Amino acid sequence: MIKVKICGLRTMEDIKAVNKYRPDYVGFVLADSKRKVCRSHLKILLEQLDKGIIPVGVFVNHSIHYVEQTIGAGIKVVQLHGDENDKYIEKLEELKKEYDFEIWKAVRLGEQPVDMVSEYLDSFGNVDGFLLDKLSNKAYGGLGEKFSWERYRDIGKKYPIVLAGGLNEFNVMEGLETIKPFCVDVSSGVETKGSKDPEKIRRFIELVRTGR
Numbered sequence: 625m626i627k628v629k630i631c632g633l634r635t636m637e638d639i640k641a642v643n644k645y646r647p648d649y650v651g652f653v654l655a656d657s658k659r660k661v662c663r664s665h666l667k668i669l670l671e672q673l674d675k676g677i678i679p680v681g682v683f684v685n686h687s688i689h690y691v692e693q694t695i696g697a698g699i700k701v702v703q704l705h706g707d708e709n710d711k712y713i714e715k716l717e718e719l720k721k722e723y724d725f726e727i728w729k730a731v732r733l734g735e736q737p738v739d740m741v742s743e744y745l746d747s748f749g750n751v752d753g754f755l756l757d758k759l760s761n762k763a764y765g766g767l768g769e770k771f772s773w774e775r776y777r778d779i780g781k782k783y784p785i786v787l788a789g790g791l792n793e794f795n796v797m798e799g800l801e802t803i804k805p806f807c808v809d810v811s812s813g814v815e816t817k818g819s820k821d822p823e824k825i826r827r828f829i830e831l832v833r834t835g836r
C-alpha cells in the first residue's frame with residue numbers, strides 16, 4: 625500500500641488529528657519556517673503521538689550534531705531538505721551503528737535534465753528514499769508548489785521515491801499514477817488559513833488508501 629506522510633505538525637490539535645486518521649509518517653520541521661518547532665516542543669508532541677506513526681524530522685543544512693540530538697529525541701526518519709552532499713550523508717550514516725533511523729534526501733526539481741538528476745541521485749549511494757519536491761528560490765520547501773511530474777516520470781521507476789510538493793486531494797491520484805512513489809508527502813495541501821485542517825487530512829489519507 626502507498627504510504628502517506630503528513631508534514632508540518634506544530635500543535636497538540638495536529639497530533640490529535642493524526643492519531644485519529646493515522647498516516648504512516650508525520651513530519652516536524654526543525655528548519656527556519658512558519659512551521660518550525662523547537663526540539664523541546666518536539667519532545668512534548670512526540671510523547672502524545674501514537675506509537676504506530678513514524679515521526680520524520682525535516683532538516684535544512686543542520687549540523688550532524690543537531691541531527692543526532694534530534695534522533696535521540698525520537699525521530700525515526702531524517703529528511704534532509706537542504707544542500708547536504710554525499711559526504712554529509714556518509715557521516716550521518718555512521719550514526720546508524722548507534723541509532724535505528726532512515727535517511728531521505730530531498731531533491732528539488734525545476735528544469736534540470738532528467739539524466740543530470742539521475743546522476744545526482746546515483747551519487748548518494750545508500751539513502752533510504754529520495755523525496756522529490758519543487759525547486760524554488762523563495763524557500764527550501766513547504767510552498768505548496770508542484771514540479772513537472774511528466775518530465776520526471778521515469779525517475780520513479782528507478783529509485784525509492786517520496787512524492788512531495790503541492791500535493792492535495794485534487795491532484796494526488798495523478799501524481800501517484802505518473803511518478804509511482806512508495807510514499808506521498810503533503811503539508812500546505814492539508815491546511816486551511818495556515819493551520820492543519822483535520823478534515824483535509826482525513827480526506828487525503830482516505831483517498832490515497834482507497835482511491836475514493
Ligand SMILES: O=C(O)c1ccccc1N[C@@H]1O[C@H](COP(=O)(O)O)[C@@H](O)[C@H]1O
Binds near residue numbers: 657791
Ligand atoms: O514545510 C516547511 O515549511 C518546510 C520548510 C523547509 C523545508 C521543507 C519544508 N517542508 C517540506 O516541503 C515539502 C512540500 O511541502 P508542500 O506540501 O508543498 O507544502 C514537504 O516534503 C514538506 O516536508
